[in-house]
Amino acid sequence: MVETNIIAEPGKQEIIITREFDAPRDLVFKASTDSELVAQWWGPRGTTTTVEKMDARSGGTWRVVQRDAEGNTFAMHGVFHDVTPPERVVDTVEYEGMPGHVVLETETLEDLGGGRTKMTDHLVFQTVEDRNAMLQPGMKEEMASTTELLAEVLQRQISKKQAAPAR
Amino acid sequence: MVETNIIAEPGKQEIIITREFDAPRDLVFKASTDSELVAQWWGPRGTTTTVEKMDARSGGTWRVVQRDAEGNTFAMHGVFHDVTPPERVVDTVEYEGMPGHVVLETETLEDLGGGRTKMTDHLVFQTVEDRNAMLQPGMKEEMASTTELLAEVLQRQISKKQAAPAR
Numbered sequence: 001m002v003e004t005n006i007i008a009e010p011g012k013q014e015i016i017i018t019r020e021f022d023a024p025r026d027l028v029f030k031a032s033t034d035s036e037l038v039a040q041w042w043g044p045r046g047t048t049t050t051v052e053k054m055d056a057r058s059g060g061t062w063r064v065v066q067r068d069a070e071g072n073t074f075a076m077h078g079v080f081h082d083v084t085p086p087e088r089v090v091d092t093v094e095y096e097g098m099p100g101h102v103v104l105e106t107e108t109l110e111d112l113g114g115g116r117t118k119m120t121d122h123l124v125f126q127t128v129e130d131r132n133a134m135l136q137p138g139m140k141e142e143m144a145s146t147t148e149l150l151a152e153v154l155q156r157q158i159s160k161k162q163a164a165p166a167r
Numbered sequence: 168m169v170e171t172n173i174i175a176e177p178g179k180q181e182i183i184i185t186r187e188f189d190a191p192r193d194l195v196f197k198a199s200t201d202s203e204l205v206a207q208w209w210g211p212r213g214t215t216t217t218v219e220k221m222d223a224r225s226g227g228t229w230r231v232v233q234r235d236a237e238g239n240t241f242a243m244h245g246v247f248h249d250v251t252p253p254e255r256v257v258d259t260v261e262y263e264g265m266p267g268h269v270v271l272e273t274e275t276l277e278d279l280g281g282g283r284t285k286m287t288d289h290l291v292f293q294t295v296e297d298r299n300a301m302l303q304p305g306m307k308e309e310m311a312s313t314t315e316l317l318a319e320v321l322q323r324q325i326s327k328k329q330a331a332p333a334r
Contacts, residue, residue: 013180013291059246061226079226079246081259081269090269092248092259102248102257104271106293124180124291126273 004147006140013131017121019147023154025109028117029086031153032107041153042066044145056083062091078105093123101130171314173307180298184288186314190321192276195284196253198320199274208320209233211312223250229258245272260290268297 007016021028031037033056042049042064052063063077078092086109093103103123110118125131174183188195198204200223209216209231219230230244245259253276260270270290277285292298 059226059228079248079259081246081261088267090259092246092257092271094248100255102271102273104259104269104291104293106269122293124271124293126271126289126291 002147002151004140004144006143008131008135011128013125013128015123015125015131015134017123017143018118019150020112020116020118021151021154022116023151023158024115025111025117026086027154027157028109028119031150031157032089032109032119033083033085037153037157038064041146041149043149044142045149053077056080056089058082078102098130098133101133102126103130169314169318171307171311173310175298175302178295180292180295182290182292182298182301184290184310185285186317187279187283187285188318188321189283190318190325191282192278192284193253194321194324195276195286198317198324199256199276199286200250200252204320204324205231208313208316210316211309212316220244223247223256225249245269265297265300268300269293270297 002019002021005018007018008014023031031041033054035051035054038054039049039051042051046069048067050065050067052065054062054064056062058080060080060083061077062080063075065073065075067073075096077094077096081090081092083089088109089105089107091105093105094101103125105124106122108120108122110120112118123131123134125134169186169188172185174185175181190198198208200221202218202221205221206216206218209218213236215234217232217234219232221229221231223229225247227247227250228244229247230242232240232242234240242263244261244263248257248259250256255276256272256274258272260272261268270292272291273289275287275289277287279285290298290301292301
């Protein structure tokens with residue numbers, strides 16, 4: 001199991017989430033920015049995710065719609081400030097259920113060697129209140145579930161590649 | 168003279184700048200997003216500003232280059248997350264001299280009545296260190312100078328409109 005580490009100090013307007021995956025950085029980057037792969041892991045488990053748009057380039061926009069087991073939908077969107085493969089994505093995030101509240105997200109991928117990658121997701125909120133609103137009960141479990149789904153997607157991609165005949 | 172109010176609490180990763188202009192909100196909004204007008208006030212005084220791009224719509228990009236009296240140039244760019252005329256612009260800002268450090272900016276325009284408008288510029292930084300780097304000596308004077316230039320641009324636009332024959 002991949003551990004999900006969440007840092008949210010009292011009074012600060014940021015959350016830092018780190019996870020280490022048994023997958024090379026190129027692949028983790030691809031899984032973070034490719035519509036088809038993102039739809040497979042954006043969780044938590046039990047959620048059906050539709051990636052309506054994921055134009056991962058500076059000035060590109062993205063929109064994701066999630067549907068939970070009860071049929072409730074949650075949408076969010078944003079723009080990419082900067083995309084630097086395979087190490088960094090900076091974008092904005094707006095939960096459409098909380099319109100007008102925007103988050104600045106920086107995802108950094110660090111090559112740990114040996115085919116392992118550390119993902120750091122740094123979320124900066126407009127206010128401490130916005131930050132705290134995200135720290136709701138169950139958030140940690142949801143995040144951990146999403147991490148597991150992403151680890152599974154990465155493992156499937158690695159297995160697929162290994163199964164492919166050498167050329 | 169228009170007062171420039173800067174709030175930067177110790178240990179926080181934000182700066183809040185407020186100014187009240189003797190100009191209607193529509194006009195202040197236009198002066199904030201129109202390339203030609205932005206070039207006239209983006210200061211401080213003595214700086215020549217070139218607005219290379221100012222595509223003020225969600226997903227649009229912008230880039231501004233400033234040249235000071237000694238010929239030094241300073242460039243910055245970003246993307247617009249959201250543009251809601253005449254009340255709100257949310258965008259990202261990256262000083263090219265500090266690459267990789269991104270700021271989330273929210274500009275809000277409030278109609279105070281009587282043809283007056285309050286502009287609140289809320290800057291959120293990725294770290295407290297990034298925020299503090301902006302609070303350099305002279306920053307307050309530069310900001311005040313920029314405010315004056317913007318007030319002059321607004322006044323010129325109002326005079327021009329009053330001088331134009333009624334149709």
